[in-house]
Amino acid sequence: MSWEWDVIIEHFPRLLQGAWLTLELVLLSGFAGLMLAIPLALMRVSHRPWLKAIPFGYIFFFRGTPLLIQIFLVYYGASQFEIIKNSALWPILREPYWCAIITFAMHTAAYIAEILRGAIQSIPKGEIEAARALGMSYPLMLRRIILPRAFGIMMPAYGNEVILMLKGSALASTITLLDLTGMARTIIARTYTPLEVFLAAGVIYLIISALIIFLFRYLEKRFNRHQHWPNEKPKDLDPQH
Numbered sequence: 001m002s003w004e005w006d007v008i009i010e011h012f013p014r015l016l017q018g019a020w021l022t023l024e025l026v027l028l029s030g031f032a033g034l035m036l037a038i039p040l041a042l043m044r045v046s047h048r049p050w051l052k053a054i055p056f057g058y059i060f061f062f063r064g065t066p067l068l069i070q071i072f073l074v075y076y077g078a079s080q081f082e083i084i085k086n087s088a089l090w091p092i093l094r095e096p097y098w099c100a101i102i103t104f105a106m107h108t109a110a111y112i113a114e115i116l117r118g119a120i121q122s123i124p125k126g127e128i129e130a131a132r133a134l135g136m137s138y139p140l141m142l143r144r145i146i147l148p149r150a151f152g153i154m155m156p157a158y159g160n161e162v163i164l165m166l167k168g169s170a171l172a173s174t175i176t177l178l179d180l181t182g183m184a185r186t187i188i189a190r191t192y193t194p195l196e197v198f199l200a201a202g203v204i205y206l207i208i209s210a211l212i213i214f215l216f217r218y219l220e221k222r223f224n225r226h227q228h229w230p231n232e233k234p235k236d237l238d239p240q241h
Contacts, residue, residue, distance in 0.1 A: 007193045008200045015197075018183030019204050025169045025179060029104030030162055036105065037112035038147070044117040055113060062110035067168050070107055075099040075175045096175040104172075108165050115161065119154035120146060152223030159216030163209050180204060 040055040062070065078084050078093040092098045123146060131141045151158075173182030184201040188194045 004191070004193045004196050007187075007191050007196050011187045011191070011197065012200065014183055014187060015180065015200055015204060018178055018180040018201075019208065021177065021183075022166070022169050022172075022179040022181075023208065025100055025104060025172055025177075026162070026166050029101045030108060030165060032101070032105035033108035033112055033165075036109035037116055040109060040113035041116035041120060042142075044113060045120050059110040059113055062107050063114075067103070067107050068171050068174065071100065071103045071171055071175060074103045096172075096177050100169075100172040100175060100177055104165060104169065107168075108161060111161050111164075112158065115154045115157045116150055118157075119150035122153050123149045148223065152220065155216055155220035155223060159213060159220075162212055162216070166205070166208060166212065 040058065043051050043055045044059075046052055074093070075096060078090075078099070084090060084093060093102075127145060127149065128141070131145045136144070169179060170181035172179045173185060176182075178186060180201050184197050187197050191197070
């Protein structure tokens with residue numbers, strides 16, 4: 001068996017086009033999912049049982065069903081309802097691109113909400129009590145204390161979720177989108193070189209994953225920079241001086 005390097009070189013620009021679409025899907029759905037996850041997580045830590053039940057049901061559904069089923073429900077299911085086809089949402093829901101972003105956002109929001117909930121509950125109670133003692137209102141406490149500390153705590157787990165979302169985005173090819181996986185399958189159908197093309201696509205996925213890992217390591221240090229201050233003893237308190 002001969003290795004077809006020419007196929008990789010010739011079709012590499014098309015693989016990069018698919019990789020760009022994959023990045024779009026991950027970034028847009030990831031941002032939308034984070035915005036949706038914040039209120040879900042805050043509702044999950046509420047002391048009101050009826051308020052906690054709403055995000056619990058949402059999270060239970062999206063974490064308990066396969067992502068592929070969710071994609072099909074949004075993409076194929078929306079067209080089954082005349083009220084949707086006659087609404088202003090139909091120009092969006094009939095496009096596979098937006099169906100993929102909506103599904104990925106709702107799916108990842110369920111996981112991010114649970115990660116954020118755990119991070120909020122891990123914040124030392126003393127910090128919350130100190131903020132209350134200073135007279136901070138709850139919205140101000142969220143903005144200055146709770147969410148920044150929770151983001152710092154959740155960054156490693158959040159980075160893992162983004163990488164899982166990157167790999168899950170390959171399912172977008174099942175609804176005709178030419179993301180990285182979809183583009184690779186199209187090239188293979190024309191060249192009959194699955195090993196070479198899938199290996200090239202896998203390398204691109206690895207590079208994107210490495211960039212995501214470095215990004216979240218930077219963000220983790222950024223949010224937790226107070227933990228990296230030099231632990232030096234002041235000279236005037238040193239008994240030897």
